[in-house]
Amino acid sequence: MALVWLMLLSLTVSAQGEAFAPVRNAIRGGSSRELAQYFGSTVELSFDGDKQSYSATQAEFVMKDFFAKQAPASFDFVHYGGSNEGTPYAVGKYVSKSGAYRMFVKMKSAKGALVVDTIDFTKE
Template sequence: MKRTFFLVFVLFWSLLLSVGVQAQGEAFAPIRNAIRGSSSHELAEYFAPTVELSFDGDKQSYSSTQAEFVMKDFFAKNSPASFDFIHYGGSNEGTPYAVGKYAGKNGTYRMFVKMKSVSGALKIGTIDFSKE
């Protein structure tokens, strides 16, 4: 009896955790589609008013408009051959993030996207590209 209860309990929590990860993945779906389509304009719709962009450790903060042009330039120089998020997570404070693999014409990058809450909505606060 105790073993059955334990198995049901573990199964229940596993199901809840998988639903949470799937929900995070769905939250990042439009961002993934914008990156796959190398659309800086679509991506910018999800930018916070200030966005931190980092390319191989060169980190700078931009307004959402400036960040759109920086991403447009990046996509022009490194159009994606493939892109997908490979891991979703959240900080202890509940801030969602995703790690992806971006294969462009000039190499492969590990991409980190972290959201932040802006007026009750989740917006992109950080994008970090690290060449592999």
């Protein structure tokens, strides 16, 4: 029984990782245009606690500005999870030439697809 549970849990985590793969690739490439393809109609962006809600178009420009100032040297998700309601999230480490950030990305379901709802950067 425990083995079945473990296998189901690993499949869930693997599926969550797959959902985040295109988001990870866009962040690694510093591509706000590519990343914006996965935004919901509104996106909450937070930089060191300064939190704001943006339309998908505005969020793309905010991320473009961030990537221009903090170009990614490396990025990877280090943890995937889900809330009790089933909302998937991932925690990652974003490294630029001028510093490292802990990054939190939360998705939500919209029109039958998972879209990015929240991106939170916290300088380490």
